[in-house]
Amino acid sequence: MHWYVLKRLAVAPLMLFLFSVIAFALIQAPPGDFLTSYIAELAQGGSSLDQAQIDALRRQYGLDKPIYQQYLLWVGSILRGDLGISLEWRRSNAELIGERLLLTLALTTGSLLFTWLVAIPIGILSATRQYSFIDYVFTVLNYIGLATPNFMLALVLMWMAFDRFGVSVTGLFSPEFAQAPWSWARVVDLLKHIWLPMIVLGIAGTAQIARVVRANLLDELKKPYAEMARAKGLPEWRLVLKYPTRVAIAPVVSTLGWYFPQLLSGGVVVSVVMSLPTIGPLLLRALISQDMYLAGTIILIFCALTLIGTLVSDVLLAVLDPRIRMDGA
């Protein structure tokens, strides 16, 4: 078990190096660079820079250097623990990501918990009452949830909130709290806003996970050990929760690894639509404006998270399922 974890950890730096090369190459792939998109953006406002200004900026941003040098500069500073400075925001990447990280994690964890708290009981209920009325109701709801793009749901809910209550539910804070230092009142304000994006982000996952739990549990309930327990007179609810459920949620846990980066990035459209101050829109914006240092850094962090997430889920699985422990060690 320890060896297994150590082995995985040892490969991580190599993987990260590969990811960094790929990420950098991908960001550089579209035509132009940060300055061309910056100039294009200015042109949209009707203004324009003259060639002298453009040359000065290109030199200042170091965009006149060859690509490999730009890459080495970037990776070099990351190795020194400096995440660099965003071209567009002209602020340190660490600061930009940092101030969004907490809110992003709060939102991610919140919607993950929401998903599990809703999905697992529904899955269990559907499985134990297979083909009952309640199973059909949940099945229909699940399919609707799965089929509705979550940004669409966000738009509909936003419009309803405006239409019924005359408020726009964008953002995670009211304007008066957006810049305020953390306080109890700010947390309350956050809670007032965060529930809606939490539900929107979590709802699609709910459907998926409920289906997975239901299917797995149905398999387990038919197995001889379950029959055996029933024959021995174990109460049904205790039987279901004690063994089959544990097995049934194992696949759910194993998806945790890619769940985190998916929630960080997968919620981009929802975050953009709802104007949430999270990492998703920051990454999207950085990619559009070809702010390669910021985009590269975020992508690298996502990759690191995936690596860590996969490791955590593997360990969790081992804890949950003794059979994996045996094989792995």
Next chain:
Amino acid sequence: MIEVSTAASTERRRRQRRPATWLGSALAVLLASGLALAQQYNEAPMLAEMVARGELPPVEERLPENPLVIEPFEEIGTYGGVIRRGFTGPGDHNNYTRWVYDSLLRFSVDGSEIVPHVLESWEPSEDFRTWTLRLRRGMKWSDGHPFTAEALTFYYDAVLKNPDLTPSVPVWIANHDGTLATMRAVDDYTVEVEFDFPYTLFPLELTFRDGGDHTIAAHLPAHYLKQFHPDYGDPAEIERMVREAGLNDWTQLFMQKAIIQDNPDRPSTAAWVPYQSTISDQIYTLRRNPYYFAVDPAGNQLPYVDEVQFRFFADVEALNFAAVAGELDMQDRHMQLTNYPVLVENAERSGYRVITWPTFGGNDAALWVNQQYTADPELGEVLANQDFRIALSIGIDREEIRESAFLGLGELRQPVAAPWHPYYPGDEYAFKHTEFDPARANEILDSLGLTRGPDGMRRLPSGRPLRLEISVVPAFGPWPDVAQLIAGDFADLGLATDIQIRERNTHFTMRDANELMMEIWNEDTAGFPFTGNPKIDPRSSPATIFAVESRTWYATNGERGIEPTPEIARIVEIIEEAKTVGTERQIELAQELNRLVADQLYGIGTVGLTPMIQGVVVVNADLANVPDLVANDWPLRTPGDARPESFFYRR
């Protein structure tokens, strides 16, 4: 627009304004105290409190001897309140620039003339080689430090003359031979700028030097910025600050400190100054500048409104939604024309009104035709044929475009200046070739030897099929819709037309590589053909597709690229001559240019004068003095040219 303001016209304007000003403040004073004392001013309650506490000198000492008088659009206002606006992040720095319009000289509300702002007056020598700029005696920076000629000379010495900050001399302040013009302070309140040629566009150029586009403004707080410049400050200390901020060199530090959107500590002369926040924050807050140098005719120091808050939106639609919900008090930037019906529908309920400011002449969706298309020489020849372009122009059903793409707003026209503008070439040119006449278009196409094949589609003279392509960027306005409609009209003429919707960068790259056949782009520079990057000047970059190879030709002095046709060369001649002549000749030249535009149809105009670009304006129902009509353009810094310092809440 008059691009030259002579001493005489400046003087005339001052004389016109003075009586009203004097009468206004005298009246107010008479009412207030019964004393006919001309120098009595009022101030905002929050500032009066600070004066009472001894934190601020009295208003008379904060204002210059001759403050700028801003006439409110409707009435004298009252103090207080917050204006909430939306912005889209650090790339949206011009949102601030436009709002404060903190420039040496400004444009009038109708965009027709240049008027004093930070500068009290300006005048040229007889030969237009030397310009004398006069500052306001007793004016202060927002930190209370005197505003003197050093504001300009520091910019000249520390920025323009510094090769690290300014690697090559900017055209706007260059002599004819490319060297930097000479600037000297005559006294604390007078600056002279001397060129080696008659340069009549100088005042116009000064209106643009307000730090727009994230550049360094032409008037700088020397007393504050010297510490960040190695010619003045302590090199070791500068080195330490550069390292601490994680920057590469001192120029980055200097830029960061000199550009106010990044640095709220930088003193300013704007009506509102950043308050403990920057353009990369979630809420960018501005508070009134207690030293702002302008008053209303009654002697009330402006601005009326205490605070301006810009709220960050990651997405333009989310910003529009907030406006629909009545959460923004004055928003023109980022408002989408397509949302106009929704905005109007919810106006009463959310407590705002919607006004529209049309674009400043030109065209909001012109079809630009490449005159130097080399990828297919035979097709290129057809595109360069004036009759072919006339056929295209009269083959477009513009009314349909206006109805379905522009919600029925705007005017069917060629990309020439607006009718209220001195450069307007007359109706016969503005509407030339805009009549929808497919029969005649077909006749012209037939006469060009573009015969129809068995499928009804036209062939090139050599018999190869003729396929046109329109490249469209889905930005700015409803251009993909416009392209779709045009392609339909062309198909009716037997011209097979493809539409390529491209991402902006791809489009720009292809445009520079001369790979585009036609594009939809606007012509928003018809009112400013002699400065900046006019769309009709083949040398502009970025410009339009019509003659990019001639840009190279001009840049390499004829070594590479394609030599311009006499008509295209004439455009460049007109622009160059206009930079050195007086107003009347400039108007003649501009009208000639506009006639050429309508005759040659390098850009075929469809609809213009719509509120497409930042012209749908959502205004809090209680906010007064917002003009119904404002000249709307980037060089005019709209909505800054609407004079936001005179907006106030009527309660």
